[in-house]
Amino acid sequence: MAALSGKACEVMERSIRERVPPLLTDLYQFTMAYAYWRAGRHDEPAVFELFFRDNPFGGGFSLFSGLHDCLLFLRSFRFIDEDVEYLRSVLPSATDPAFFQFLRDLDCSGVTLHSVPEGAVVFARMPLMEVAGPLAVVQLLETSLLCLVNYASLVCSNAARFRLAAGPRRKLLEMGLRRAQGPDGGLTASRYTHIGGFDLTSNVQAGFLFGIPVAGTMAHSYVTSFSSLEEVWPQTLVAANGDPDSTDVISLTKRWLSRVCEILGAEPGKIHEGELAAFISYAIAYPHNFLPVIDSYSVRCSGLLNFCAVALALCELGYRPLGIRLDSGDLCSQSIGVRNVFKLCTEHFSIAAFRSLIIVGTNNISEQTLAELNKKENEIDVVGVGTHLVTCTRQPSLGCVYKLVEVRGSPRMKFSEDPEKSTIPGRKAVYRLLDAEGHPFMDLLCLAEEPAPTAGFNINCYPLGWDNICQSVTPAEVTCLRQEVFSQGQITHPMCSAAETRKKVQSSIQNLHPRHKRLQEPDSYMVALSEKLHNLIPEIRKGSYNDNNFLLAN
Known part of the structure; x- marks a missing residue:
């Protein structure tokens, strides 16, 4: 390395x-x-x-x-x-x-x-x-x-x-800085949760210092800051192919919204205009990085419809939207509903980019939440975890x-x-004993001056917590x-x-x-003492240990 x-x-x-x-x-x-x-x-x-x-x-x-x-x-x-x-x-x-x-x-x-x-x-x-x-x-x-x-x-x-609970398929995003025990706790958490198995962090300073990939797009406050389409500025976007003519994104999105509502049987009157304005504004700012949070008002009646309309407009202009974030409610059932709508748009409009849209789930995620996700049907690709990860609430x-x-x-x-x-x-050496399949099965503590245990040979030892019971083991491999x-x-x-x-x-x-x-x-997992180290303890307890002679005599 x-x-x-x-x-x-x-x-x-x-x-x-x-x-x-x-x-x-x-x-x-x-x-x-x-x-x-x-x-x-x-x-x-x-x-x-x-x-x-x-x-x-x-x-x-x-x-x-x-x-x-x-x-x-x-x-x-x-x-x-x-x-x-x-x-x-x-x-x-x-x-x-x-x-x-x-x-x-x-x-x-x-x-x-x-x-x-x-x-x-x-x-x-x-x-x-x-x-x-x-x-x-x-x-x-x-x-x-x-x-x-x-x-x-x-x-x-x-x-x-958390990584074990999530399984290998999903990506994990650490987003605990605002809940961490101070700035140093936040940086330490970002660094060592990445080492422990998280793929991404929201912490920009951690990305700068430690080279961890950073991720993040928008919060609910961005969505709720808009109230009407009149607040969108600029209103145009050039196509991804470099065509110098700009397109009116509001008009384009409205046309797509009408078509989305038609195929889904949705009621246009329930769609929140401010949310649509927020999505359009963000898409114009970051057409290559469009991943909004869609639960500020109603996922089914507003957020998902607005996302699809804006995403389809981006696709028409040659861009590839990234996906959506869910931050409340039943994440599993919502993710399935969202994925079904994505599939419907893919098939109905022949838009291949909708096949690769990702679904991010966040909402006070714990280890138990992740374990339950694996038991239920869901379509969540990325899980964002904050409080329970960085504060280690269980311990x-x-x-x-x-x-x-x-x-x-x-x-x-x-x-x-x-x-x-x-x-x-006493000063010690520490050895890990492995079985024939390469799995560790015991860590053996020996006095530093003892010879190292040898693979394939029998070792007598005393597992900690076994009340002085001697066990005999034969490791297939020994590592220091x-x-x-x-x-x-x-x-x-x-x-x-x-x-x-x-x-x-x-x-x-x-x-x-x-x-x-x-x-x-x-x-x-077994941690054990060698015979010499085990025998040293009662000698010290009885006060009969001699600094110069004990190790030589035993």
């Missing part, structure tokens, strides 16, 4: 510096960093892991997203004088002044990041990122990295579910956490009254999920564009077994 161009990377890195400066974090990161520094522990080598505890939306998988921004954040991470002066004003007055010079000199040159690939299918409790480096620095990175990964992964996963947060797993080469573990909040100690992506202040792995990552996502989802990607009641 090709890396991002230098210019695109420069624009996005500038955006990261502006949106995610080092101060975009929690205050306690600085108080902990100071305490480490005060105790002389700030340079101790430490390792943190980023993961989530439950698959979102009651599903069987998630998608890892946000790595691209994390890498740009790490590369540009440093405090400027203004940052340091502000910290001086909010930290306790007893803070040693030398600490602020320490902050002024900080960067991520000593940080190493290993990660699963951006766009990979991932599962609960598997480490997505490993952040290693000086203790104070990697502590300061926590909140920002979580902020960059949590929502990106959540909304990308939500988009993938507002993925819940990623960032936990310490090693200090000075010694594994660390969080104990908890809630067993689900306990962490898995972790890759080094940042080291010594430099990005060490090529970064892909949104379009390239989108292809990776679809391939990753396609490789999943159908039972794991069911939208309702999917089978649980």
Whole structure:
């Protein structure tokens, strides 16, 4: 896959510096960093892991997203004088002044990041990122990295579910900017819903920054702003073949409207003149991009008739109208009625362009709505989704956490009254085991120094949540999920564009077994520990772990 161009990377890195400066974090990161520094522990080598505890939306998988921004954040991470002066004003007055010079000199040159690939299918409790480096620095990175990964992964996963619900035939249009949690939430949503499977966005800035195809024509306000044909100006349009003579579009459309009403048995008196004026005006402005919303008044009695008349006039002048948008009522039954009228016009007037007209459906679309569309007969070609997509109404947060797993080469573990909040100690390698059909069936966590599992050979492991029950598996193929992506202040792995990552996502989802990607009641995917990693946990709990001898003895 090709890396991002230098210019695109420069624009996005500038955006990261502006949106995610080092101060975009929690205050306690600085108080902990100071305490480490005060105790002389700030340079101790430490390792943190980023993961989530439950698959979102009651599903069987998630998608890892946000790595691209994390890498740009790490590369540009440093405090400027203004940052340091502000910290001086909010930290306790007893803070040693030398600490602020320490902050002024900080960067991520000593940080190493290993990660699963951006766009990979991932599962609960598997480490997505490993952040290693000086203790104070990697502590300061926590909140920002979580902020960059949590929502990106959540909304990308939500988009993938919408894509699965919609099926492969329909195109999906993201149109959630006005409902998103602020401008940055809107941009993030547009970018990662495209990566998750949406084809188009209404967000122009997202198109500019990320190269996502943009789409959109008119809203109801444009239609209702017209009241009569007298408001149409200009009233003429030249033919598509370049004939210099202009045609009076109002007169042409009226003739076609009369013929449409005749073949459909419609009552001309029920047609809204302002709507017709709006359609004619827009068609004159954009004869190659005519796709109006037709439910401002009545689809059957006005909107559809007006559309057909204007579209037929455009066809006579050599243009090809695009289609219509439905935004209220029973979208399925309306789409069937609209398609039938299109077919009738095709046959009666011998207008071939009407065969390819598209029908766009929008109206508070949810995942459930899309699933129901697949169960009912309908003629919807494109579905526009906003609120339920970008706000992730079924689950507002993925819940990623960032936990310490090693200090000075010694594994660390969080104990908890809630067993689900306990962490898995030690620096790890992560492997994906595939069956003979190429489907992943288990992600295996091993201690970093263990040899990699071998395809075709038996592996003893302990699935998480199985109450210490050992299972024996034999993978047909083994892949290492972790890759080094940042080291010594430099990005060490090529970064892909949104379009390239989108292809990776679809391939990753396609490789999943159908039972794991069911939208309702999917089978649980297995994440397991190697024997050595499993045996390390009770030793740490009993307090008998010896930093120097345990791994050698086992």
